[in-house]
Amino acid sequence: MSTESLRIVWVYPDLLSTYGDRGNALILARRARQRGLPIEVLEVRSDQRLPATADIYLVGGGEDGPQALGAQRLIADGSLHRAVAQGSVVFGVCAGYQLLGNSFFAKGTKCAGLELLDITSDRGETRAVGELTGDIDARLGIPPLSGFENHGGRTHLGPDVSPLARVTAGVGNDGASEGAWRGKLLGTYSHGPALARNPALADLLLRWATGIHQLPPLDDTWSDRLRSERRAAVAAARA
Amino acid sequence: MPLRAKVASSVSRTAAALSRAAGRGDGSVIGGWIGLKIDPDLLAHLAAGRAIALVSGTNGKTTTTRLAAAAVGVLGKVATNSFGANMPTGHTSALAKAGSTPYAVLEVDEHYLAQVLEATEPHVVALLNLSRDQLDRAKEVAMMAQLWRAALVRHQDIRVVANADDPMVVWAATPPPNHDHRINPPQVTWFSAGQRWHDDSWVCPECGSTIQRSGDQWWCTGCPLRRPQPQWTVEDDGVLDPTGAWHKVSLQLPGKVNVGNAATALAVAAEFGVRPVDAVSRLSSVTSIAGRYAQVERDGRHIRLLLAKNPASWLEAFDMADVAPTLLSINARDPDGLDTSWLFDVDFAPLRGRQVLITGDRAYDLAVRLDVNDVPFQHIRSFDEAVRAVPPGRLEVIANYTAFQDIRAELDRVN
Numbered sequence: 191m192s193t194e195s196l197r198i199v200w201v202y203p204d205l206l207s208t209y210g211d212r213g214n215a216l217i218l219a220r221r222a223r224q225r226g227l228p229i230e231v232l233e234v235r236s237d238q239r240l241p242a243t244a245d246i247y248l249v250g251g252g253e254d255g256p257q258a259l260g261a262q263r264l265i266a267d268g269s270l271h272r273a274v275a276q277g278s279v280v281f282g283v284c285a286g287y288q289l290l291g292n293s294f295f296a297k298g299t300k301c302a303g304l305e306l307l308d309i310t311s312d313r314g315e316t317r318a319v320g321e322l323t324g325d326i327d328a329r330l331g332i333p334p335l336s337g338f339e340n341h342g343g344r345t346h347l348g349p350d351v352s353p354l355a356r357v358t359a360g361v362g363n364d365g366a367s368e369g370a371w372r373g374k375l376l377g378t379y380s381h382g383p384a385l386a387r388n389p390a391l392a393d394l395l396l397r398w399a400t401g402i403h404q405l406p407p408l409d410d411t412w413s414d415r416l417r418s419e420r421r422a423a424v425a426a427a428r429a
Numbered sequence: 430m431p432l433r434a435k436v437a438s439s440v441s442r443t444a445a446a447l448s449r450a451a452g453r454g455d456g457s458v459i460g461g462w463i464g465l466k467i468d469p470d471l472l473a474h475l476a477a478g479r480a481i482a483l484v485s486g487t488n489g490k491t492t493t494t495r496l497a498a499a500a501v502g503v504l505g506k507v508a509t510n511s512f513g514a515n516m517p518t519g520h521t522s523a524l525a526k527a528g529s530t531p532y533a534v535l536e537v538d539e540h541y542l543a544q545v546l547e548a549t550e551p552h553v554v555a556l557l558n559l560s561r562d563q564l565d566r567a568k569e570v571a572m573m574a575q576l577w578r579a580a581l582v583r584h585q586d587i588r589v590v591a592n593a594d595d596p597m598v599v600w601a602a603t604p605p606p607n608h609d610h611r612i613n614p615p616q617v618t619w620f621s622a623g624q625r626w627h628d629d630s631w632v633c634p635e636c637g638s639t640i641q642r643s644g645d646q647w648w649c650t651g652c653p654l655r656r657p658q659p660q661w662t663v664e665d666d667g668v669l670d671p672t673g674a675w676h677k678v679s680l681q682l683p684g685k686v687n688v689g690n691a692a693t694a695l696a697v698a699a700e701f702g703v704r705p706v707d708a709v710s711r712l713s714s715v716t717s718i719a720g721r722y723a724q725v726e727r728d729g730r731h732i733r734l735l736l737a738k739n740p741a742s743w744l745e746a747f748d749m750a751d752v753a754p755t756l757l758s759i760n761a762r763d764p765d766g767l768d769t770s771w772l773f774d775v776d777f778a779p780l781r782g783r784q785v786l787i788t789g790d791r792a793y794d795l796a797v798r799l800d801v802n803d804v805p806f807q808h809i810r811s812f813d814e815a816v817r818a819v820p821p822g823r824l825e826v827i828a829n830y831t832a833f834q835d836i837r838a839e840l841d842r843v844n
Contacts, residue, residue, distance in 0.1 A: 204631035204639065208569075209561065213773030216801050235631070237639045237650070253569040259637055320767065338768050382770030386797050412800050416793035 195228035196399060197244040201270070202236040205260040206286050209340075211250030213383025214281065217392050218246065224408055227400065236260060240269035245399040246279040249286030251381050254296035257285040264289070264304055274306055279374040279398045282307075283384055284341055287369065287377030294343065307377060308348030309370050314361070317342045321424050322380050324355030324368045332390035334358070335368065336417050337380025345370070345379075354378055359424045374398045387420065389413045430474050437468035438475060441525040458514050461521030472517050475524035476533070476549035479508070482697050483545060485537040485577075486557025486598070488742045489690050490515065492682065493557060494536035495718050496694035500708035501532050501701055508533040512719050516541050517548065532701065539573055543580035546587070553588040553700040554581070554615075555693055557622075559597040560629045561771065562739040570597060570629045577601035585613045590696045593619040593659040596630040596640055596647055600654060618671075620696045621645065621659035622689025626741035628774065661696040668692040668705065676709045681716045683733075684749030720837040729821035732840070736833045738765070740774040746827045747779040753823035755780060756815045757806075758789035758832035765830045769794040777802045786815050789832045812839045 200207075200215045215231050222229040234240050236259065247270060252260060264270050274280060280290065288294040291309035294301055303311075322339040326332050335355045345363040347353060347370055354369025354376060355362070362368025362379050369378035376395070378384055385392040389410045397405060430438070441464030464471045482501065484494045498509040508527030510519045515536040524533060537545045539559065546554065556577065559570050574597040581589065582604050591602040604614040630647075633640055638651025648655035660671040667677040668691060678691045691712050695705045717723035717734075725732045737746040761769050769791050777799055785806040787795050792808055799806045809815050812835075816824065828836055 203628075207628065209768065210770030210773035213770070213798075213801070216773065220801050235639070253571060255571060255637060256632055259632070338770065340768060382768070383773040386773065386794075386801070412793060412796040416797050419793050 195230050196222055196246070196396075197241075198229065198231045198246045198248065199241060199244040200231065200233045201240065201247055201249045201286070202260050202263070203233050203250070204235045205256035206250040206252040208251040208253060208285070208382070210382035211248070211283060214248050214250070214283070214385045214392075217383065217385040217389075218248075218396065221389070221392050221408060222396060225396075225406055227396075236263050240264070240267050242269040242272040243276070244273060244278060246281065246395055247273060249280065249282040249290065251284035251286060253285075257289060257294070258296040258299070258301045260285075261289040261294075261301055261303055265302065270304065271306070274375065277374065279395050280306065280376070281395055282375075282377035284339075284379055284381040287379060288343055288345065290375065290377055291345070292348075307370055307372060307375055308350035309345050309377075310348070311343045311345045313342050314344040318361035318379070320360055321420065321427075322357070322360030322362055322368065323421070323424055324357045324360075324362060326355045326391075327352055327371070330354075330371070330394060332388075332394055335378070335380060335391070336387040336420050337378070337384050338382070339379045340381055341379055343379075359428075387413065387417055430477075431468075433468045434471055434474035437464040437471045438525045441471070441522060458516075458518045458522065460525060461514075461518035461523075464521050464525060465518060470548075472521045472524070472545075472548040475521060479524075479530060479533045480701060481533045481535065481549050481551040482553045482555065482700070483535050483537045483542070483549065483551045484555045484557065484697070485539050485542045486555075486592075487539060487560045487562045487739065488745070489557050489686065489693075490536045491718050491721065492687060492715075493555065493690040493693050493697075494534055495715050496691055496712050497555070497697040498534040499711045499715055500694045500698035500703055501534055502711060503698070503703045503707050504701060505532060506530040510535055517545060520545060520549070534697070539577075542577055546580050546584055550584075551587055553590060553697055555697050556589060556591040556598045556602055557693065558592055558595045558624065558741070559601070560626050560739060560741040561774070562766070571632075571634050574598070574601040574634050578603075578605065581615055582608060585615060587615050588700045589615045589617045590693065590700060591617055591619060592624070592693075593621050593657050594624040594645070594647075596649075596654065596656075597634060599657060600634045603654070617657075618661070618696055618700070619657045619659040620661035620692050622663060622692055623685065626744055628740070661692050663688050663692050668695055668709070670695070670699070670705045674705070676705050678709060679713045681713060682722050684745060686745040686748065720833065723837075723840075725840045727816055727840070730816050730819060730824045731822060732816070732824045732826060734833065734836065734840075735825065735827045736830070737827050738829050740771050743775040743827070750825040750827065751823050752783060753825055754784040754786070754819035755825040755827060756786045756788065756809075756812075757795060758787070758826070758828035758836060759792065759795045760790040760829060760832040760835070761794075762790070762831045765832075772798040773801075777804045780804050784819060786818055788812070788815060789828070789835075812836055
């Protein structure tokens with residue numbers, strides 16, 4: 191941790207918060223507090239300078255225009271690159287995942303990304319809307335991904351990143367793989383409050399940020415019920 | 430009316446009546462659907478000769494339509510789609526069923542505004558607000574504003590009544606800079622009905638700069654877009670009209686948001702020449718609308734139904750609800766949108782300290798949200814269980830669309 195309290199930055203909520211993205215900041219803060227970890231959440235709007243010394247950066251989803259604008263401002267600001275160089279955790283969701291890569295398409299135009307993840311995104315023929323599930327990379331040691339996706343992008347992974355998950359339902363990057371990670375950077379198409387359905391993923395980010403390998407378990411009754419109810423719904427839709 | 434339209438209109442009415450008699454629905458869609466199959470121009474034929482107001486936006490359009498229809502009623506008979514069937518099939522059914530009326534006030538789904546403008550050639554269009562709603566299939570907010578703007582500049586003779594507090598609406602009602610100046614842009618009357626939800630308008634739709642807010646005012650930091658001076662405003666429990674006269678509004682509907690809807694309704698009626706002083710008393714005749722705000726007694730519980738379909742309308746519902754036991758019900762069926770992510774855009778903290786019950790297809794999504802929000806709750810499986818779980822007295826029910834309809838069905842389709 192950089193200071194005595196864990197610092198989470200929610201990047202550009204004015205641009206990159208299409209649908210419930212605030213949830214990820216709320217969930218991380220609550221899970222840290224329940225473990226007695228002091229925590230501070232900063233919402234940094236796009237007309238403000240991004241701090242370069244926070245522990246976790248959350249980059250959420252957004253419409254095409256705000257996504258392109260957000261990427262431009264993050265490149266010009268430079269703080270996120272410095273933070274990554276110093277070992278900060280970055281969690282990108284949907285548009286926020288795409289803009290961490292080399293390039294993406296917004297409003298039909300190819301836009302430069304932050305080149306923090308070795309991925310490139312273009313447009314698919316159809317929009318991917320619906321439940322998204324996948325088996326997460328075994329090295330991360332967490333249960334399957336459960337989420338909802340809503341995006342028109344297709345993402346291609348370069349050699350410097352690993353897929354976050356192998357898709358079992360939905361589309362993700364390309365119908366086979368979903369999301370990407372490298373070091374302490376992780377991105378997913380599971381949009382909005384992705385951590386609500388994936389408390390183990392929230393804890394992974396907290397472990398990365400704090401260096402604490404054994405976080406005390408929490409009561410995840412409601413998340414567990416939600417996960418099994420969604421799993422049953424996906425199975426029922428197949429049957 | 431051409432013969433084909435007459436036949437279509439008559440068949441449409443019959444189908445609607447059959448649908449009602451068969452208990453299949455209230456007939457507000459099926460009749461129009463059949464009528465439009467026979468005569469694709471039926472809506473235009475039915476609209477011809479009437480002075481029409483259209484009411485569109487993400488939230489409040491059903492209520493505002495009902496209030497505006499009551500206000501315009503000062504002048505004579507008004508046709509309206511009061512069941513919330515707000516697509517062209519619903520408009521066709523409503524006009525066919527009403528027969529010949531000099532006036533019509535129609536609620537229009539925001540996606541269909543351009544099409545209905547074309548078909549009905551209205552006298553006035555009221556634009557309420559634009560915010561995130563069912564994003565898994567709805568258009569993005571900025572794209573919707575763009576569609577409205579493009580449709581409005583094609584109709585230079587119409588009057589627009591628009592919300593000065595919503596930057597997206599103001600932008601949509603303002604002709605683009607490259608607008609052909611030989612064509613008169615629509616005349617806009619601005620109202621201020623307040624806006625609790627700001628999270629879809631931090632970025633200027635014109636230039637992409639940040640929008641700043643201070644008190645009621647908002648302005649773009651990069652271009653001239655800013656809040657216009659409204660002619661109609663809400664003050665205390667009444668409405669200030671453009672002449673500066675204040676009219677007390679006594680409604681049977683709860684919440685500040687409905688005083689704002691009343692101001693909009695009076696502004697719409699004024700475009701037909703109705704004086705607010707003549708219309709304002711008629712607004713209190715509006716009670717519940719297709720079950721919204723309906724109050725029902727059951728086993729000593731005074732149950733009130735509030736519909737909340739998206740983040741902006743949940744904020745309004747918390748403002749309307751009494752501090753009393755509250756049942757929340759969430760579904761995610763097709764009409765609701767399949768995605769429940771928006772639950773994290775709503776701050777449920779106002780419910781702390783109230784007895785909170787949750788139910789619905791997606792109660793677990795809500796459970797996780799409330800847990801993170803530190804709002805204690807109890808999960809129940811049926812509406813009857815909810816009634817038994819609370820003491821006699823007020824029970825507030827807040828539900829999204831199909832969850833609301835399920836509960837309404839439990840209460841014998843209360844209106």
